[in-house]
Amino acid sequence: xxxxxxxxxxxxxxxxxKDLTMAFGSFVLMKDLNFSVRRGDIFxxxxxxxxxxxxxxxxxxxxxxxxxGTVWYGEENFTAAEPEARERMLRGVGILYQxxxxxxxxxxxxxxxxxxxxxxxxxxxxIRDIAALKLALVGLKGFExxxxxxxSGGMQxxxxxxxxxxxDPDVLFFDEPSAGLDPISSRLLxxxxxxxxxxxxxxxVVVTHExxxxxxxxxxxxxxxxxxxxxxAHGDPKELRDHCEHPTVHRxxxxxxxxxxxxxxxxxx
Numbered sequence: 001x002x003x004x005x006x007x008x009x010x011x012x013x014x015x016x017x018k019d020l021t022m023a024f025g026s027f028v029l030m031k032d033l034n035f036s037v038r039r040g041d042i043f044x045x046x047x048x049x050x051x052x053x054x055x056x057x058x059x060x061x062x063x064x065x066x067x068x069g070t071v072w073y074g075e076e077n078f079t080a081a082e083p084e085a086r087e088r089m090l091r092g093v094g095i096l097y098q099x100x101x102x103x104x105x106x107x108x109x110x111x112x113x114x115x116x117x118x119x120x121x122x123x124x125x126x127i128r129d130i131a132a133l134k135l136a137l138v139g140l141k142g143f144e145x146x147x148x149x150x151x152s153g154g155m156q157x158x159x160x161x162x163x164x165x166x167x168d169p170d171v172l173f174f175d176e177p178s179a180g181l182d183p184i185s186s187r188l189l190x191x192x193x194x195x196x197x198x199x200x201x202x203x204x205v206v207v208t209h210e211x212x213x214x215x216x217x218x219x220x221x222x223x224x225x226x227x228x229x230x231x232x233a234h235g236d237p238k239e240l241r242d243h244c245e246h247p248t249v250h251r252x253x254x255x256x257x258x259x260x261x262x263x264x265x266x267x268x269x
Contacts, residue, residue, distance in 0.1 A: 013074070014039045014171060014203045015060060020069035022055055029055060032230050033069070035222050042197055042204045042217045044237060047224035048252065053207040054098075054175050056224070060205065061093060061173060062086055091119065094164030098176040100156045102148040108135060108159045109144040115166045134162040138192060154185030158192065165196075172196070174206045178213050190216045211253070215241075223249050 013036035020033040029052045037043040045053045058064045060071055062078065070079040073089045081089065102111050112131040116122060122130070132144055138158040140151075148156055157177060164172055174193070178186040190213050197204055208214060214221070214237050221240070223233040225248055233240050233249045241253040 012036075012038055013072070014041070015205070016072040017060070018070045018072065020056075020059065020071065021067045022052055022059055022064070023067035028067070028229060030224055030229055030231070031068075033222075035231065035234050037203060037205060038220065039203055040197065040201060041220045042193065042206065044214050044218040044221040045205065045207045045224065046209060046214060046221055046237070046252070048209070048226055051224040051226045053209075053224060057173055057175055057205065057207050061090065061095065091167060092169050093171045093173065094167065094169035095173045096157070096160045096164045096175065096177055098179050100148070100160035102156060102160055102163070104148050107145050107147055108140065108151075108162070111148075111159065112163045112166050115163065119167060130166070131162075134165050135159070137165065137196075138162045152185070154181050154188065157181065157185075157189055161192070161196075165200075169202070171203045171205070174204065174208075176207055178208060178210050183212075186210070186213065187216070193217050211255070214253075223252070 015037040017033050017035055021031045022029040022033075033056070045056055047053055055064065059066055062071075066079060070077055072078060073092075076085070076089060078086060078089055102108075103114070106114070109128060109131045112134050113127045116127045116130060117124075120127075132141070135141060135144055138161050140155060140158055140162065143151060143155070143159075148159065151159070161172075177189055177193070181189065193204060193206070194217055196202055204217075206213070206217065218237050221233075221235065221237045222231045223240070224230075225232040227248070232246050233244050237253060240249055244250055244253075
């Protein structure tokens with residue numbers, strides 16, 4: 001991979017950041033971020049609270065522009081692309097927000113139908129059929145005409161995922177998908193993420209600090225460090241837990257074990 005703005009990303013990479021700096025005015029949140037998300041990865045952005053995990057996700061989908069550096073989608077420079085080209089690239093992307101972001105006045109079917117009606121020429125009955133299929137894929141068959149307020153938080157997350165999948169994206173972004181869920185609902189969502197990756201071949205990027213989810217779903221990751229304001233580890237979280245020599249990464253990935261032993265776990269909030 002070349003540095004700066006020159007040179008395309010590696011062919012096997014679905015998303016690549018090059019020398020990415022995230023800043024708000026003169027305050028630099030993270031700098032010199034260089035990593036690739038391979039096709040078919042479940043890639044976790046991890047680190048303590050306030051390190052910029054969700055902000056990095058927003059940079060990767062163009063909601064925030066980098067102070068320096070670039071984001072690449074395959075071999076295309078997303079950061080430098082014209083609006084029309086960006087829109088075309090983002091058609092292959094689905095996003096599940098932390099709050100699910102469902103429209104409360106719409107049924108689940110209507111929520112999922114919204115992007116289909118906006119971006120496809122499909123007829124209304126075809127859109128309804130596709131919405132029903134997406135809901136069935138996430139285990140919500142029979143709930144097509146329910147409103148978000150009529151279902152549980154875990155079901156709302158799954159409905160949000162169904163909407164993220166409406167346009168058949170090959171990349172899915174999840175921002176803290178387990179937030180607010182009980183352990184059983186969280187594990188069911190992890191299982192669903194794995195199933196979607198395996199059945200659809202999707203590339204998945206997840207922001208989370210939840211260790212059970214990290215070790216269950218991720219095969220690749222990046223660790224953002226508040227003190228050094230950059231990434232200090234990149235790879236399979238299980239390998240990092242067992243072999244990374246950086247104390248901050250090791251403490252973060254073994255904090256559950258420390259709590260079970262009754263020793264003091266490091267702060268991560």
